[in-house]
Amino acid sequence: MNRARSKQIVIRMNEEEYEAIKKKIEQSGQRQQEYLIKCCTDKQVVNTDGLKALTPEIKRIGVNLNQIAKTCNQGNQATYEEIHSIGEELNEVWRLLKRLAQGQVSETQ
Numbered sequence: 001m002n003r004a005r006s007k008q009i010v011i012r013m014n015e016e017e018y019e020a021i022k023k024k025i026e027q028s029g030q031r032q033q034e035y036l037i038k039c040c041t042d043k044q045v046v047n048t049d050g051l052k053a054l055t056p057e058i059k060r061i062g063v064n065l066n067q068i069a070k071t072c073n074q075g076n077q078a079t080y081e082e083i084h085s086i087g088e089e090l091n092e093v094w095r096l097l098k099r100l101a102q103g104q105v106s107e108t109q
Helices: 015-028 032-041 049-073 080-101
Strands: none
Touching: 015 032, 049 080
């Protein structure tokens, strides 16, 4: 028998996942194969791994903001350097977000 679709993908799931997929297939009115192929091929894939590169930057910004808040709560003023440092860190986060959106950020950064 010569089939147009000769390749298979086997996946494993738990009962809850299986029932949820079966329900969606039923609601779609499509055959299982049609539904699953459409779900897998019609969706845009977005790799979000680069978001991990932003975590250290965001943590640094949070630490600096907490230090400035503590300074202000003690009745003192934040220095220009402290505020400028946060601005630079925010710029770095924006730069990484733009690169991520363009698919240019890797896990190693």
